Amino acid sequence: MNNTNAVEIAIITGVVTILVAVLTFVLNHYSSKRKKSLELKIQYIERQMELLYGPLFSLLAQLCSLRDVKDKIDKKYINKKDELNRIDAFFNRNYFTPIHERIKEIISSNLYLINENKIPNSFLAYLRHVSQDKAQRELYERERIETSHIKGEMFPYSFKENIENNMKVLKQELSELRESLGKKII
Template sequence: MGSGVTATIISAAIATVFAAVGWVVNHILTGYRDRQNQQSTAALKHIERQLEELYGPLAFLAWEGRRTFEDLKEILERGPSESIFPLRTEQERDTWLFWLEKDLFPRHTKVQELLMSKTHLIEGSKMPDSYIQFLDYHNALKIDHLCWKERRIEYPQKPRVPFPYEFEGDILAAFESLKKTCSILEETIPKVTGRNVFPGCINLVAVPQSIPQADDVYPTETRRYRLIPLCPLCLCGESLSFSGLLNPRS
């Protein structure tokens, strides 16, 4: 065996070893990337549920409540930083009771139901203090109102438990934070544009070379593919081609 042939064999062996090492490293990195993508996808789905089922509705209820309360203050002729209590006249008291029954209670009941039914979607490891304070405020005000309405117990001039204004801020802050995180995850998770033809070779790309055809019964496609061997083990550097039947419904 000549020295030229020996050198060729050694070169080919070295190239094969380097290609094998490259494939192993690439396979490990690809597996890590896939696991990262799976975790990001799961996180994205959870955040989307939080926004759709809890924080989205809560945020819009908070914005709605702010607007209607400002309308109430205008009707009662209160300044921006002025409390509506104490109520000055019988007419103001009637206006307050009407707003309470027709606007505040229905909206706060929706908030209460969301917090009770979607507790698992609340952001963080524990229930925020402002959420608990809101529930205390709502329940105390509702009981006082029922006592006045059904038993004619003197109505208090203002709620016994003050409204926690931090509650709205916490809701909107969580909503905006989740929206931002959702946007970031949507940009970082790669979009799936196709799948490998041969699962054993993670870097093999199939490019269709012919126009799809369809029969009259089942819409199958006949394509000729040109395989671009990007895998380091595909050392020949030549592309292959084959024909196959693909059913778009599968």
């Protein structure tokens, strides 16, 4: 082997070494950026579930359970208007109103976490429902002004469905992101 061959081999070895080092750097950089991106997405979804959808899901489940209990109690007093009014006032004062206030607070402080591009109609319908109900109840309780002639905004069951669907979607997405994060990135 002459000196020219030795020099050529050394140059080729050096170039290959540099290319491998650059390629390794680029792949590590890409892998690191992708991992960070997945971690940020996971954190955001966890925040959505922890601060918005999880609490709303839980509170709505409580409302449904309490509504079922109240309906069973109401059946016993179906022909006794005074008792029905007292039962209604009791459940509203002690359960429904505080839960609805908490739901409104969660929505207003966490709107930025809604899993859609705009505020869903079901959220707006829910807010209309609780606002109208509260205004009419307070007007009667404080001023004894009857407003039963005004048809109330019904509870939008699409709100509950929206929360349940978003919980399901977010749990699935979180599971897939965690699985991706656990796999080798490159």
